[in-house]
Amino acid sequence: MPLVEIKNVTKTFGKGKIVALNNISCEFLSGELIAIAGPDGTGKTTLMRTMAALLKPDSGAISIDGNDTIKDSQSIHKIISYMPQKFGLYEDLTVLQNLNLYADLQGLNSEDKKSVFDSLLDFTDLKNFQKRLAGKLSGGMKQKLGLACTLLRKPKLLILDEPTVGVDPISRRELWKMIYALKKDNITVVFSTAYLDEAEKADKTMLIHESSILYFGKPSNLLSPLENRVFLIKNITTNRREVLKNASKDPDIIDTVVQGNAIRVVLQKNENSFNLKKLCPGDDSKLEKVKPRFEDAFFDVMQSKDKKVSPLEELLHPFEKSEAALVEAKNLTKQFDHFTAADDITFSVKGGEVFGLLGPNGAGKSTTFKMLCGLLKPTKGTADVANYSLLNAPSLARRKIGYMAQKFSLYENMTAYQNLRFFSGIYSVKNQKEAIDKMIEVFSLHDYVNINAAKLPLGFKQRLALACAIMHQPRVIFLDEPTSGVDPSTRREFWGHINAMVEKGASIVITTHFMDEAEYCDRIALINKGKLIRIDTPDNLKAAVKSDAIPFPSLEDAFIELSKQENEEKNK
């Protein structure tokens, strides 16, 4: 008997205007690890909440261990545990106080408390932080504490809503160890994630796209049809991005993306009918077969047909070639009271380069980033952009900068047109009306010109935000977590635009904690705990930690290993 039965569940909001879940049906067995994957806004959280009996489905039913979520919600709350996206911790209470609160709420006996707390504090490695206020814990520690609170009494079903968002890779591994360990207690764990690679770890995965199930089943079954169709084009001697452009225009290729120095392609059919030469990668290049991953499957299923090259191609003037560094960070340090957020960070970015700051939340990359944009004044060190000092000539320097904040900071109450007009105004764009019209043209915003930014679909929001950021043709563009939570095709489109700009000579600096996105960069700076660990190309970083234990390292492996080495260096 399956533990969880979801039958034809539909959930809408706003009197039917917004469809969050569209006729979802599936079953979960005891002890299974289930992943629910999909980009933001597809209904993952709604599904989690409906399972937890916090929302009532418009039609259909969910039963957990025979209890219906609508009628028997009290009984359900005795056998499930739920960790919402925002932790659910009381930030004004200490670790121990939070544990006590949830223990009492879940009906733990006082005799049991001591032993349960001991084992959980060990499990989460929070023994030394019992008296610390939950609000003062790092992101990873908060998630671990949140998880501990859900495990105070062994539930039959554990529901985790995006448990690893923003967490540093080391903590993320520890969290996964904790989750896997639960299987031996026959606990069913259902977790949601926007990272398709995490979905591969589960026993069964549900891919949700636009509120409907795209796929539900074993990950391997999804990937098996792609077995011989995914390749890396290696040893490209010509321009990597040119090859990418050609590949995206090719009808035999479903999807293509930059991966380090290589280009990853997903072919329609197997390699036999594929001619590599037409992409002009250079004479030494070759195809290397690789294991397919979920993102590839996504494109395979989606089979989306719009393969456009970014129209920015034609629009932008190329910047004058210069070998000089366009962004220079020298000994950047930022101290807040007793806490050093960024410590002596130095790097430079050339024109036509994509540079990434990679690190978990709280590592100091946002702080460094803000100092580079002029949002924070460095305690020590300097930040120069396009040869203007941000300290001495901030206004001039900022005119050369384009900035796109996380979650697209658009003015939600204004229409797309009003947003464009505003940004072109404050950047003193010449020939304002023309510039705005061109952006509308380039990004196909015609239908959305008079619609409030809040109501735009996510993909168009991203386009609008990008348009606003580049209307003044900046030489350097700063992108803060630009594609977190978006679906893969939107992400591809975005990078298409970025690549077009890079080709013209602009410099791009991006921050991300999403390891895969870091692969698109020419060079990456690994930042952890305020320190710069290493700067190098993605491939070199991976090569640096290759060992017998890790024969095919990912960037995440590179990050973890290099951080460890850095720590050991410090302790010597």
Next chain:
Amino acid sequence: MFGKIYALIVKEFITILQDTKTRIVLISPPIIQLFIFAFAATLDVENVTIGVLNQDYGLQSSELIKRFEGSRTFSKVKFFNSHKQIQENIDNQKVLMVIHIDDNFSKNLLSHKKAKVQLLLDGRKSNSAQIVLGYASKIIDQYNSDLAKELGFKPADTIVIPRNWFNPNLIYKWFTVPGLVAILTLVITVVITSLSIARERELGTFEQLLVSPMKPIEILIGKTVPAIVLGMFEGTLILCAAIFIFRVPFTGSLLALYFSMFLFVLSIIGIGLFLSSICKTQQQALLSVFVFMSPAVIMSGFATPIENMPYIFQLSTIVNPLRYFIVIVRGIFLKELPFVEILKNIYPIALIAVFNLTLATWFFRKRIE
């Protein structure tokens, strides 16, 4: 530079007017306050219920009581039989005043002696009670002079001629509504200013502004101009309501009023900016405005006179621009306040404006860096 500021101003107007939260704040409190204050806030006393214990059987006492019954102020007169009833009714706040006439009343009057009438008033409402006492005294006076004439005595040969200047009928609304012009202008201006920056911080668009080539001073101007315009617009609205709906006479110079309003608005923008710089969310901003504005309003002379306050508190009102502006508004409405007096009240506002704006600008700059 002006292009940038213009773009920001346009954006501010659009977001303010289209943001539901701000719209609610702009519309509902002023309307509610205007009507509640205008209609409910009156220190007038009307529709009072009084009690009478008349132990006298003479004509004179019933004559006197009839006068009370006929008065507009005393809408209901209850007749009691015992002291116990008096006690009960006053204690239970059923009557505000009880007239107690003892059994010697008419006898004394007829024998040309003084007749005492006890007026028992509920001290819990001392202000209203005193006003009621005033009405009662007038009625008694009139009775006295009529009685004297009737009995052939020479009535008093002097008379007090009351003249209530500027507001002959002592209409309370003529006092509150002009005050409201000042108060609502204050509230709207501060709320808009403080919400504007807090909102951007909350939504994340503030960083976008800071990263742009706009200088801090330009951002400040861009944010304050809409607040000034909307604040003065609000002031104008209430002004029109005062003149056309509540029919408060307007005797002074409109120009002087607007000039003072402008300076007043400038003086309080600084406060809004300051609050905005320290509050991270709109809700915090709203709360701070509430907590800090309430005492300022209560102690501005709006409802209770400043000269009644202890000296220390009076001193504290020196830095309250509302105090001066209320004087100006009331003066211009009702008293055709001469220019000299207006000036005497404007220059403190101007000084406060300069001080506040400078401080707020400095603080804002510091915060940004």
Next chain:
Amino acid sequence: MKKKINRIKALIRKEFFQIIRDPSSILIAGIFPLILLVIYGYGISLDMNNLKIGLIIEDTSDDAISLKRSFINSRFFHIYESNDEKKLVEDLIAFKLHGIVKIPFYFSYYMQRPDLKGPVFVASDGSSPNTASFVQNYSLGAWQNFLAQKMVSSGSPPIPNVEAAPRFWYNEELNSRYFLVPGSIAIIMTLIGTLLTALVVAREWERGTIESIMTTPITIKEFLIAKMISYFCLGLGSMIFSTALAILMFGLPFRGSFFVLSIVSSVFLIVALGVGLLISTLSKNQFIASQISIVSGFLPAFMLSGFIFEISSMPVLIRAITTIIPAKYMVSALQTLFLVGTVKRLILVNVSVMLALAFILFVIIFLKSRKRLD
């Protein structure tokens, strides 16, 4: 059952930690009430003891001088004698004087004439009607003293007249503080019960902490009870503190029973809490919750409770609205308990109405509260 109590206890404990560490609780429950108390206790006053009156006396007769003296002797007036009428008028316009008394040169002349009366003009600043009434009333009083004096000294037979002997029960000195401070205590309890509670619960909705609590076995009733008990204690505590301050620092008398005071306050707090919880349940958003609380809780408590502005003088529609404003009953009960004593019927009526209001509110709250997010 024991588990139920444990759960509620756990939530109350959490609530107290949060209250101590949260700046908005400290602001609303601590700083603001203190400010209010000080303002109402010391700051504002409606007592008109110090009215500035300009006096022009053009007549030099004995009567005129006697009249002048009775004005000067009035304990309510501060007389500024002057010959410059123009200056006095300017001062009246400039808000420097509250009134001008003028005894014209023809005062005694008119007095001699049988068909005329000697006039004394009392001009008041009508732009402040309350003050103006007092100026007129006190002037009448001064004039009456003058008349009485005249009768005594002239030796003429007394004219029969009615003399009013006013007695102000419960507040002989007519200290406006005596009614303002009890009123402010009601406002403070409204602040805590309605504004703070609404804010705090709306914040839990916004921050998402309600989400995770709702998936534990706790029922929504237990959740609400825990919140209520916590803020009830806070409100009662502040009431005790404010009352202590009123009695010890402001010197207010307290003639009722503390026991009854606790009961009345408790009932009022329950109503105020009900309003706060209802607002937060319906709005789930801190900004809107605080707005609505201020407009529907604080404002009515201030304007429509009868503590400054007399309800009977308000238009019918507004008077009708005041019948469902709990602060009205609380203010009446408080003023009575402080200044009169325990007036059984009054207190009983007030408490019953508040209980009825509480009942209605909580029925609505329990109907509207589900352990769901939608």
